[in-house]
Every structure is written in structure tokens, then in C-alpha cells.
Amino acid sequence: MEYLCIMKKNLFSIIVWGVIFLAALIGVDRWLMTTRVKLPVLADVQHFYLDFRGRLTALVGGDDDPVSDVIAPPTSIVKSIQTAAEKVEKKISPEPSTLPDKNTLKYLYVDGQGQLNFTSSFSEIPAEFKKSAELLKD
DSSP, X not given: OHHHHHHHHHHHHHHHHHHHHHHHHHHHHHXXXXXXXXXXXXXXXXXXXXXXXXXHHHHTTOOOOXXXXXXXXXXXXXXXXXXXXXXXXXXXXXXXXXXXXXXXXXXXXXXXTSOEEEESSGXXXXXXXXXXXXXXXX
């Protein structure tokens, strides 16, 4: 009898969580079907979901959902990568006017913070970094 009571509680818990899961699934489905997403990544996810859902409903003989006006056109992966690469390049490449002339740079050393430093004479290198200084070859 006690075993039967435990089984009923477990079954009830499984049914409740199943209903909650289905409600969440339906909520996400409705949100993806009716909302225009502006973030590029979410727009790509939405485009994929709508395309996938349309193919599934077409397999079962259902009507295609009229959702083409909901989604933004997908951004190409190549364009996204190029945009990200340009942003990174702007952050790491110094302006050409701030670069010293290559002919004047003769020594390279690493300072205490791990940054590379270039100098034109050995005397400009701090004493604690002179051991690690290297002469640059042309």
C-alpha cells in the first residue's frame, strides 16, 4: 500500500513537470513565431527555427505558417566574421603615425609587465631588463 502511494506521488510529479515543460515550449514557440528579433544572433536562431518548423509542418501535410514577414533576413556568417575581425583589428593595431621608423629600432626587451619594448640604443634599456634584451637583425 505504501509503495502504491509513493508511485502516485512520483507519477503526479512527473505529470506536473511535463505540463510545465510543455507550457514553456509553447511559450518559446509563440515568442519565436510572433516577435521580430533585432539581435543578429537571435535573428539567425529565429530564422533557423522558423525554417525547421515550416519543414516539419510541411512533412505532416500542414499549412506553411505565414511568418516570413516576422523574421529579419539572416546575416551571413562570413559578414559576421568580417565585422568581428575588423573590430578586433581596430583594437590591436596601432595607428601608422604612432609607429616608429623600422631603421631606428635596434633592440627588443620585455618589461616587468610582459610587454614588448623597442629602443634604438642599448643605453635606453633599464638595467634590470638588459640581460633579456635582444639585438634586432635587419
